[in-house]
Amino acid sequence: MGVAGVIFDVLLALALTWLAWQATRAADLFHAVVSFIVFGLLMALAWVRLEAPDIALAEAAIGAGATGALLLSALDRLASRERRRRLLYEPGAAWGFWIPAGGALLGALTLAAWKLPAPGLGNEVRAALGVSGVEHPVTAVLLNFRALDTLLEIGVLLLAAITIWSLGRAPSPLIPAMPSPALPALGRLLFPVFVLVAAYLLWRGSHAPGGAFPAGAVLGAGAILMLLAGARPWIRSSERGPWRWILSLGLVMLLAAGIAGTLAGQAFFEYPPGTAGPLILLLEVAAGLSIALLLFALYLRGEPCEHGYRGKGR
């Protein structure tokens, strides 16, 4: 690594620390939220420097994009400017406990990680890649070697959406006050690009960085952008429509793939010989669709109405 790389990494680390401090300690909540979004973008850059482009994509779309939009619209609902000031600012608790405790944790982690041998499992993954059905090691880990983790993670996303729905109806109106008249037009223009990028990432996943999580994240973020640009959310909570099926699709398909292995007399989640490639592509499409829709559902902050958004509903 050249000197320029070292200088860049040090600057990146310093900027991340400063932004994290701003995000947690700024007295003005708007300031804090913007710091958080910039933190997410720089974090994506850090993942690129660590040669983990898959994580960088997901971090940019979810950490900066979807979470940032969620925080901004939550801020929009805090009515007065007075309440935007940090009401939970308790210097006593912060300096008396949280900052020393966090500092001790960081110190212990740094000391422990300083001389970590980090052997990793790269060789094992490469050795088994030939029979995994895909050529990209990250996809092989996520949808073959450790597919059980992925199943449970999609379960966590679906569960989170159900938990948010259980808290009540989605607030109306969902769209924050629009500062720029150009945004709706721009959002509509951009959405096809989001769909295209998501489809490309999904297809790429079998042999290069990409796959269900980044593709779903990009598609979900695009849908949220459409919503911010004034589109009416089309998702319904009605039992009759397809939405609950699509939300559950990823988990359903992963469970089915797992059980199919057992029914075929093999191990749980063991793909029949020669079918791993097509099966993984199928699972990726299902999981990507569900992830995109689940991220969008999380953004609605509540259960959408049964019969259309601003309909009379319950």
Add this chain to the structure above:
Amino acid sequence: MIPETAGPVILFSLPLAAAITVFIRPRWSVPVTLGASGVLLAAAVWVVGVVLQQGAWRHDIGGWTAPLGIGWNVDGLSAALLLLTAAVGLAGAVFHASRPAPLATVRDPRFFWPLWLFLWGGLNALFLAADLFNVYVALELVSIASVGLIGLAGGSAQAAAWRYLLATLLGSTIYLFGVALLYGRYAALDLALLTDGVERDGVTAVAAALMTLGLLLKAAVFPLHFWLPAAHGRAPPAVSAVLSAVVIAAGYYLLVRLWFGPFAPLLGTGVATLLGLLGAAAVLWGGLLALLQRRLKMLIAYSTVSQFGYGLLVFPLAAAGAAHPAWTGAVTLVLAHGLAKAALFLAAGAIVLRHGIDRLEALGGDQRGATLAWVAFAIASASLVGLPPTGGFLGKWWLAQAALATGGYFWLAILMVGTGFTAAYLWRALQAAVRPGREAGIDPATLSAALGLAALSLALSAAALGLAAPVLGVLLDAGPGAPG
């Protein structure tokens, strides 16, 4: 189909499949949940039977062996906790389905059932997992489902759910830091591989400290119990039952797995005594506060803080050389506590429904409609106190033997004083039944007998656990986790 893999596959898949079904078709919720619960109980009994017959076994997911793949590990300890989950899950589902609809405190019952089944699925995944990262994902399922279920009670329960969310996410994150350090050090996440490969060095010590801290927070061990009483005391009754009986036990289960597995070389007298002292403080502090409560459900919630303190006594007793009786005793106590505590919460739920209030002084008077619930309460209390021949007695007996064998008279004294506290606060609750009461509450005819029966079946199971001592001893000896 290989017969022994069918049990774990059903236990893992069925709750999740049922959760999706009742999410997509809410009006099928009750029949689907009750049907799935029955099958899950049968599958758990079957898994226990297989472990008793042929000992522990391992299933490699996807046919990939560790360190590349993830494994399921079924041994005596995990089978026992899977069975506890199924028993509490079935009784809780029956209780919740039998509540009189207009009185239901759950605001939106459509979402109770998917959350309930997701919680069950997360717990089963956790007890099966032999992989530290897979455990983390299962913990996330358990945490988020618990938060949603607590919040369903509305009002002040939502604030309690929020505090619980923050506490439990902090615990998960600290646990995950430890997992990452272990992976960076050993390139393995599998419990068995780590148990064979772990060395005593700084990185391992930091990882052990972080993972233990995270799990102590999740198991609500003194002084990290601050979030528990409000969350368990304000949730709907069936939710309180499963949270106190199984969700807390899941944190404790992982502590035992880790310290009798990979971290066993690090379990010196110092660490063991520290954990034991935390347990002793929990027994005394939780017992004292339970004695001071004025609401029935808060009394039972503080009792959970106190009872899990006994579980931590396993560490000093094992470090002193009595690993086997201490381990068997502590696990038995956790199982007996789970059954008895779930019975207490369900009984309390029925009693509170009858009287419309949960202040202790208002629970007297006409007990029609709540008689079965009070009987269940009394039997569960007997087990929690440790009267022979209940499961609570058996666990305390084994723990006391371990203390006597190693000269640990301090720990024996804690056991005795804690038992005194338990008897005192449960007696206070039972006394409320025979006081003259106010003539209020609802018509007893609207209360289904199933409410009391759900509590009674769990209370009787807690009592019968003591009679199953020989079987339980064999079961808990099966597996790599059991100290020989």
